[in-house]
Amino acid sequence: MIRGKRILFRVDAGEQIGLGHFFRSYHLAKALRSKGFYVAFVHTESLFWGQLPSFEFEHYNLKSGKEEDQTVEICIGGDFDLLYVDAICSFSEEKLKKVKPRTKVVFYQNLTESRFLSDIFILPSIHQNDSFFEGFIKSGTKVYQGLEYSILNERVNEAKQLGKNCGLKVNEVGIISGGSDPRNVLGAVYNLLDFDRWQEIIFVFYFGVNYLHHGSIPPSLPNNVSFKEFDFDKVIESDVVIAAFGVSTYELLSIGMPVISIGHQKSNTIASDFLANRTGALYHLGLIDDIDEGQLNQAINTFLDADFREKLGNRAKEIVDHKGVSRVIRIIEETL
The missing domain is CATH 3.40.50.11190 (Rossmann fold)
Incomplete structure (x- = not known):
C-alpha cells in the first residue's frame, strides 16, 4: 500500500x-x-x-x-x-x-x-x-x-503548451547563469559582446536571487542592454538564450528555445559539449575561461539564420518530453 x-x-x-x-x-x-x-x-x-x-x-x-x-x-x-x-x-x-x-x-x-x-x-x-x-x-x-x-521546474510544463515559435529576426537575446553565478558568467559574457555591432538586438542579462556580483554591474549600460532579476516567463520571450549549462538549459531546450551553451566549470563544459554533439539540440561554445570575443559574437551571427534556429529548436524539443x-x-x- x-x-x-x-x-x-x-x-x-x-x-x-x-x-x-x-x-x-x-x-x-x-x-x-x-x-x-x-x-x-x-x-x-x-x-x-x-x-x-x-x-x-x-x-x-x-x-x-x-x-x-x-x-x-x-x-x-x-x-x-x-x-x-x-x-x-x-x-x-x-x-x-x-x-x-x-x-x-x-x-x-x-x-x-x-x-x-x-x-x-x-x-x-x-x-x-x-x-x-x-x-x-x-x-x-x-x-x-x-x-x-x-x-x-513545474512552470516549464505550462510554457511547453505554447512552445517556442522561431521568428524571422533575432530581436532579443537573454543571458542566464544560475542562482549565485560564482564564476560571474554574466559579467564575462557582458565584456565579450560587441553591443555596437548588434544595435538592433536587445540583450537582457538575468541575474539570480542569490547573484554574488551586483557590484560588478556597470552603472552605465548601452541603450540595448539591461540587467534584470531572473524571471522564467520573461526569459522565454527571448529569441535566443545564452546559458551557463545546468538545469535551466534542459528546461529551455524542452520548449524548443535556441540555446548557446557555456560551461562555467570543466565538468559541465564536458556535459554541454557531449549533449550538443550527441543530440544536435544546442550550440556549445566552450568553457567561459576559453571563449574570446570573436567566438561569442560569431555565435550570435550564426543564430541570425532563422532556419538554423528553427532546426535547433525542433531538435531540442525532441530530447526532453x-x-x-x-x-x-x-x-x-x-x-x-
Whole structure:
C-alpha cells in the first residue's frame, strides 16, 4: 500500500548553490503528495529557505558540519520509508547502514562516490563514460539513466503548451547563469559582446536571487542592454538564450528555445559539449575561461539564420518530453 508512505527529501538551495535542484524536487514532491505520500525536506541552512513565501512542506535546517548525522537522525526519528537525495553530498556507508534496509535510498544525480550506496540511482544525463558505472555492478544498485528521467521546474510544463515559435529576426537575446553565478558568467559574457555591432538586438542579462556580483554591474549600460532579476516567463520571450549549462538549459531546450551553451566549470563544459554533439539540440561554445570575443559574437551571427534556429529548436524539443516526474514516481512506487 503506497498511500501514507513517508519520503524525506535532501535538497540544498541558496547561497553558492543554484535553485534548479530545489525547483525540480519541489515539482516531484507536490506530485508525490497528490498521490498520498507524506513528504518533508532537510537542507543546509541558507537565506533562501527563510524567504520562501509559502512552502507547504515540513522542512528542517541542517547545521554546517553535521549534515550527514542530522539527515540520518531525522530519517530514523521520522520513521521515513524513503530518503530521496537530489544534492551533491556524500554519505558514509556506516551512516546509511543505520537507515537501511528499512528505509530505501534514492539518489538523483548525486555524482559523489556515495552513489554506490544507494538502492536506486537516477541519472538524467548521458555524458558519463563506462567507468562511472563500474561500482554499481558490485553494489547491486539499480540504475536508471537517460534524458527521459529529467525532472523540470513545474512552470516549464505550462510554457511547453505554447512552445517556442522561431521568428524571422533575432530581436532579443537573454543571458542566464544560475542562482549565485560564482564564476560571474554574466559579467564575462557582458565584456565579450560587441553591443555596437548588434544595435538592433536587445540583450537582457538575468541575474539570480542569490547573484554574488551586483557590484560588478556597470552603472552605465548601452541603450540595448539591461540587467534584470531572473524571471522564467520573461526569459522565454527571448529569441535566443545564452546559458551557463545546468538545469535551466534542459528546461529551455524542452520548449524548443535556441540555446548557446557555456560551461562555467570543466565538468559541465564536458556535459554541454557531449549533449550538443550527441543530440544536435544546442550550440556549445566552450568553457567561459576559453571563449574570446570573436567566438561569442560569431555565435550570435550564426543564430541570425532563422532556419538554423528553427532546426535547433525542433531538435531540442525532441530530447526532453516532460514526463520525467511520472517516470520517477513510478520508480519510487516500485521501490516501496
